[in-house]
Amino acid sequence: AQSVTQLDSHVSVSEGTPVLLRCNYSSSYSPSLFWYVQHPNKGLQLLLKYTSAATLVKGINGFEAEFKKSETSFHLTKPSAHMSDAAEYFCVVSAKSWGKLQFGAGTQVVVTP
């Protein structure tokens, strides 16, 4: 069985300050892990993906995430938030043997000037 928990439903940050979005997962198999972003009234865009290579994964727009097997976590970070980072972010787990994605409930990010 697979599941994913996003620990914060809302995160508010000031422009130029760091962003941390927390995600814990459980998986019976070696997981693939993803972060997707959804801007208002838009589809989902892939930010980054972990597939058992390097544990620190770099994505688009300055985001990165670290896979920690011992903590079953895959937290997303960015050193300096932009106004354009205001969006909803989804942590997602998959297993090749299962072939489907399991989505977290999402974290809404608000960026204030």
Add this chain to the structure above:
Amino acid sequence: NAGVTQTPKFQVLKTGQSMTLQCAQDMNHNSMYWYRQDPGMGLRLIYYSASEGTTDKGEVPNGYNVSRLNKREFSLRLESAAPSQTSVYFCASSAISGETQYFGPGTRLLVL
């Protein structure tokens, strides 16, 4: 290269009406998926098609049917719409099951 396209963008139905949501991808992907998105619940898988000619139920299949028309197209049908099916529907595709999925822009459906 349009990626994943969906039609219509927005639809209003009355309870009991039927409709088909269309999805097409031009990336030569084998696997295609239908999700619904509701506030606070992330995306939930309705049906998927691992390859042309196969379809399987996802997490919330009740009230829906699908057709994998060919490799490019995967449609979702609501035979008798209910207010509980008011949602945003996303189609996605991936090269093979378990690989990165690419999403369409979504269809907003309101059932009165």
